[in-house]
Amino acid sequence: MPSAFQRQRYLIDYSLMALGRRPGKHLGLLAVYTLIVAVLASVMLFSESLRGEARLLLAGAPEVVLQRLEAGRHALMPASYLARIEGLRGVSGVRGRLWGYHYDPFIGANYTLMVPPSDAPLPGTLAIGAGLARSRGLEVGDLLSLRAANGEPYGLKVAARLDTESELLSTDLVLLSEQDFRAFFGIPADHYTDLVLQVRNPREVHTVKEKLNLVFPDSRPILREEVLRTYDAVFGWRQGVVFVILLGSVLAFVILAWDKASGLSAEERREIGVLKAVGWETADIMRMKFWEGAVISLSAFLLGYLLAYLHVFHAGAVLFAPVLKGWAVLYPDFAPLPSVDGLQLATLFFFTVFPYTLATIVPIWRVATRDPDAVMR
Amino acid sequence: MRPSALWLTFVLLSTLLLGLSLLLADREQSAAAERLARGRAMVEQLGLTDLALFTEARYTRHLTQADRFAPFQDHPGALEHFPSGALVAPPNH
Numbered sequence: 001m002p003s004a005f006q007r008q009r010y011l012i013d014y015s016l017m018a019l020g021r022r023p024g025k026h027l028g029l030l031a032v033y034t035l036i037v038a039v040l041a042s043v044m045l046f047s048e049s050l051r052g053e054a055r056l057l058l059a060g061a062p063e064v065v066l067q068r069l070e071a072g073r074h075a076l077m078p079a080s081y082l083a084r085i086e087g088l089r090g091v092s093g094v095r096g097r098l099w100g101y102h103y104d105p106f107i108g109a110n111y112t113l114m115v116p117p118s119d120a121p122l123p124g125t126l127a128i129g130a131g132l133a134r135s136r137g138l139e140v141g142d143l144l145s146l147r148a149a150n151g152e153p154y155g156l157k158v159a160a161r162l163d164t165e166s167e168l169l170s171t172d173l174v175l176l177s178e179q180d181f182r183a184f185f186g187i188p189a190d191h192y193t194d195l196v197l198q199v200r201n202p203r204e205v206h207t208v209k210e211k212l213n214l215v216f217p218d219s220r221p222i223l224r225e226e227v228l229r230t231y232d233a234v235f236g237w238r239q240g241v242v243f244v245i246l247l248g249s250v251l252a253f254v255i256l257a258w259d260k261a262s263g264l265s266a267e268e269r270r271e272i273g274v275l276k277a278v279g280w281e282t283a284d285i286m287r288m289k290f291w292e293g294a295v296i297s298l299s300a301f302l303l304g305y306l307l308a309y310l311h312v313f314h315a316g317a318v319l320f321a322p323v324l325k326g327w328a329v330l331y332p333d334f335a336p337l338p339s340v341d342g343l344q345l346a347t348l349f350f351f352t353v354f355p356y357t358l359a360t361i362v363p364i365w366r367v368a369t370r371d372p373d374a375v376m377r
Numbered sequence: 378m379r380p381s382a383l384w385l386t387f388v389l390l391s392t393l394l395l396g397l398s399l400l401l402a403d404r405e406q407s408a409a410a411e412r413l414a415r416g417r418a419m420v421e422q423l424g425l426t427d428l429a430l431f432t433e434a435r436y437t438r439h440l441t442q443a444d445r446f447a448p449f450q451d452h453p454g455a456l457e458h459f460p461s462g463a464l465v466a467p468p469n470h
Contacts, residue, residue, distance in 0.1 A: 009381045012384060013379055013380050016381065017380060050430075054428055056413050056416075056417065059416055060417040061420055062424045097424050109432065110434070110438060116423050131429070166415065168416070169420065175423075194442075196424045228443065230441045248386065278397050294383060302391035302392065302394075303391065304389065328433040329432070330432045338398075338405045340399050
């Protein structure tokens with residue numbers, strides 16, 4: 001009497017040989033199945049990687065940003081607000097931020113110009129992001145000339161190039177001195193772009209937000225948790241959008257797989273009849289068919305996942321790059337950081353392996369419980 | 378060699394590779410910890426609020442700083458026309 005393991009191995013042997021009788025059909029099915037799993041897993045891995053990185057990096061974002069609005073648009077913040085905010089209970093620090101956008105018609109890209117609160121470049125010099133340096137072909141020591149708000153060219157010397165490892169944050173950044181920033185944009189000394197606040201007790205952030213809403217009705221506070229939530233939602237939404245776009249092809253595959261798995265051909269019916277006639281038990285036939293489904297779906301899941309891992313983390317997610325880049329001219333050159341969510345992997349396993357395997361068993365159960373003579377006729 | 382032995386070897390190897398990918402991801406996360414810490418320090422130092430993923434328009438560069446209606450405020454009746462707009466979630470209704 002063979003052991004249970006031996007018994008299953010004989011059944012797997014038989015199932016594999018049965019699949020091998022029509023190699024083209026089954027290999028084709030395996031290839032399409034694998035591709036579908038690979039695309040779904042790629043979306044999952046890519047989104048999870050970006051979401052994780054955003055979560056880790058932006059955990060250092062300002063606790064509260066206060067923007068002033070004028071006629072519904074972002075307006076400059078008068079420096080007089082600083083003193084009024086310092087007086088609010090719960091606020092431990094406040095400073096003005098200076099940042100803005102500049103469209104460079106030379107390469108058709110938007111830059112983010114910013115004044116660092118400390119260690120700012122000396123007047124007349126700037127530090128630029130790696131993407132910008134690449135696009136404009138700039139090296140340290142070169143002169144970058146931009147058209148200032150008054151229409152005059154404004155030349156600044158590149159003093160430093162920001163790390164390529166921080167491209168995801170800084171690819172389009174131009175860091176410059178406060179003096180140059182104000183002269184370039186024509187912003188008066190008593191105005192800032194917006195304000196950032198530190199709150200003494202993190203649990204009081206919402207109270208501080210309410211106070212700000214009350215005291216400064218023309219302003220809009222943005223909390224760090226809102227920043228983090230936005231990124232969580234952006235990547236969740238992106239994943240959802242891609243899944244919806246893929247839905248058509250996934251459904252087409254489901255129909256194909258369902259038809260293949262659940263529709264028994266006359267030949268398969270005869271085979272079951274013969275097996276029953278030579279003494280196979282119903283349970284054995286169902287186990288054999290279970291292995292047929294499991295061989296295809298488990299192989300497709302494993303191959304698909306491994307392909308997705310290689311695609312996203314070792315081939316730079318080439319399929320998704322155009323979607324992410326959009327119309328942007330400056331795009332960060334970064335490698336997604338490998339991050340695999342066990343729960344998502346388990347979900348993918350459940351939805352790719354189980355339905356197909358079940359779909360192969362159900363119709364067999366209906367046929368296998370009938371009399372062999374009736375099945376073969 | 379029996380077909381089952383071949384398939385089981387394949388499953389075993391692939392599962393090992395899958396496990397290895399989890400371990401590798403974990404290791405690369407640890408290896409990137411310093412880089413991420415430097416990134417986070419940069420975020421703290423400069424007071425950054427956004428990733429430079431979509432640099433194509435003002436309201437996509439700093440997603441968290443722009444209003445929901447920012448894409449439509451260039452002029453009355455303006456339609457949102459940047460591809461990234463399609464990737465950003467609408468508010469919950």
